[in-house]
Amino acid sequence: MTKVIRKIRKFSGYSFSRKIEVMEYFYYLLVTQIIYKPRFISLGKSSIVKKNLFITPEYMSLGSNIFIGPQARIEGAGMWHNKLYNPILTIGDGVIFQQRCHVTFAGNLKIGANTFVAHDVTITDIDHDYKEINNPI
Numbered sequence: 001m002t003k004v005i006r007k008i009r010k011f012s013g014y015s016f017s018r019k020i021e022v023m024e025y026f027y028y029l030l031v032t033q034i035i036y037k038p039r040f041i042s043l044g045k046s047s048i049v050k051k052n053l054f055i056t057p058e059y060m061s062l063g064s065n066i067f068i069g070p071q072a073r074i075e076g077a078g079m080w081h082n083k084l085y086n087p088i089l090t091i092g093d094g095v096i097f098q099q100r101c102h103v104t105f106a107g108n109l110k111i112g113a114n115t116f117v118a119h120d121v122t123i124t125d126i127d128h129d130y131k132e133i134n135n136p137i
Contacts, residue, residue: 044093056087059105063093063113070099077106080126 011022028048037043039057044064049055052072059076068074074097076087085106092113102122103109109125117123 041088059087060089060091062091063095065094066091067096069097069101069119072097072099072101072103074101074103075105077104077126080106 011019014022025048028050029046032043032047032049036049036057041058041061043062044066046064047062047066049066049068050070050072052068052070052074054073054075055068056074056076059078060074074089076089077085078087079085087105088108089103089105090108090110092111092115094114095111095117096115097103097117098119098121100120101117102124104122104124104126106126109123111117111123
């Protein structure tokens with residue numbers, strides 16, 4: 001019980017903005033573990049998915065201590081150019097995706113442990129077909 005009291009005292013000494021930050025962390029941790037976890041292939045401990053643009057968790061296997069920042073788009077393409085695929089994204093432990101990252105995959109894409117993906121970065125294993133370069137997409 002004394003450990004809990006110490007944590008409460010420590011929290012009460014935080015600035016208002018730090019208190020909001022701590023409460024937001026626990027909110028997204030809870031949302032990730034309750035709402036997202038059943039939808040992922042697998043999801044490790046202490047992983048957080050913030051409010052994103054679009055995500056296909058049914059194609060994703062995440063390790064522990066993953067952070068997916070706000071407005072991320074992580075999308076497995078089950079069908080691309082009228083062809084069926086079996087996309088799988090495997091993310092190792094400790095990976096951080098900053099805000100507005102865009103990841104698209106149709107194959108087996110792996111992102112190794114402790115990788116940091118900066119904001120506005122795109123990672124993909126699919127591309128538009130550019131056979132006729134004079135024909136606008």
